[in-house]
Amino acid sequence: MELDVSGLQVTYAGVIRALRDIDLRVGTGEIVAVLGSNGAGKTTLLRAVTGSLKRHRAKVDKGQITFGGRSLVDAHPADVVNRGVVLVPEGRRVFGRLSVEENLKAGAITVRSRATRAERREKVYGMFPRLAERSGQRAALLSGGEQQMLAIGRALMSGPRLLLLDEPSLGLAPQIVTHIGEVLKQINQEGTSVMLVEQNAAMALGVADNGYVLELGRVELSGPAAELAASDDIASLYLGRGHTGGTDHDDTPARPDRPGGPGGPGDGAGGAASPTGTAGGAAPRPTLSRWTPPARGRFGLLGAGAATGTGRP
Ligand SMILES: Nc1ncnc2c1ncn2[C@@H]1O[C@H](COP(=O)(O)OP(=O)(O)OP(=O)(O)O)[C@@H](O)[C@H]1O
Ligand SMILES: [Mg+2]
DSSP states (O other), rough: OOEEEEEEEEEEETTEEEEEEEEEEEEHHHHEEEOOOTTSSHHHHHHHHHHHGGGGTHHHEEEEETTTEEEOTTHHHHHHHHTEEEOOOOOOOOOOOOOOHHHHHHHHHTOHHHHHHHHHHHHHHHHHHHHHTTTTGGGEEEEEHHHHHHHHHHTTTOOOOOEEEEEHHHHHTTHHHHHHHHHHHHHHTTTTTEEESSSHHHHHHHOSSSEEETTTTEEEEEEHHHHHHHHHHHHIIIIOOOTTTTTTTOOOOOTTSSSSSSOOTTTTTTTTOOOSSOOSSSOOOOEEOOOSSOOOOOOOOHHHHHHTSSOOO
C-alpha cells in the first residue's frame, strides 16, 4: 500500500499556514526520509497523515492524502491506525508508570487475537533483547534509548503497514541512533513501509530509499536518498560538511553518528549494517528535483506579514 500526498496545504487556527503544496510519496516497501529544520512542518505533515490535525486546531485546506487509494483527509485517528498507519510520536511518550510489557500490551489494544498479540510481542522482544530483559520494569526507569525502542515496539504491536516516526534519534547517543537505523531497516525488510522524519540527515539518508527536504512548509528538495546524501545543499545544511558552490577547503570530518561508520551497536552485531542507501537496483534514478519559489517572500502566515508564531493583530 502506498501513501500519496499531493498538493497538501495545512493551516493552523485558520491563519498559520504550516504546509503548502506538498507532494510526497511513500511507495510500498519503501523507507522515505523527511528532513527539515525546526518549524519546517515535519510534525504537521505527520499530524495530517494520522488524522490528528483537528486536536491542534489545524486543517487540510487543499490537497489530498491517500493510503492504498483511500483518502486519509479528516479521517479519525483510530481509523488511521486501523488502516495500518501508525505513528511513533516525538519524545517517545511511553507510559512511565506501566511496565515494558504493559506498554506493549497497550500498543496491541486493537488486536483481538491473543495468539497474534503474543507472536508480535515475541517479535518485538527478539528485535530488542533489552526490552525482554526488562519486561517487568516500569518504563520510566528505562534509558532514553530503551524508551525509544519501547515506543517503536509498541507501535509494532498493532501490525502497521506504514510506520511513521517523528525524530526518533532526538537526544540519543550516536551508537543508539545507529542501532535505531538498523532496526528500521529490519522492520522494513519484514514488510513495513517507513516514513522517517529526522533532523539527523546522516542516519535517515543512510537507511532511506528516497528523501524529501522540507523548508518553511515546502518541499525544497527531493530525490533518491543516496543522491541527497551526496548533494552539497544537504551537506552544508545537515551533515556539517563542506558548503555549496565548492569551497576549496575540505574540512569534512567523518561524522561519528554516520551509520556504517566504525563502532556499530554495542551488541556485537558489527558488520550487519549496510546502510549506504543503495536505493534498490542498479538502474539510474531520477536526479534531485528542487522547488523554486514563484516569488521570494515570507512563509508562515497567510499572505505577507510577520513570521510564523508572532501572532497577528
Ligand atoms: N499547534 C500549533 N498551533 C499553531 N502553529 C503551530 C502549531 N504547531 C506547529 N505550528 C507551526 O507550524 C509550523 C510547522 O511546525 P512543525 O511542528 O510541523 O515543524 P517541525 O518541522 O516538526 O519542527 P521541529 O523540528 O521543531 O519539530 C511552525 O511554524 C509552527 O510554529
Ligand atoms: Mg516536529
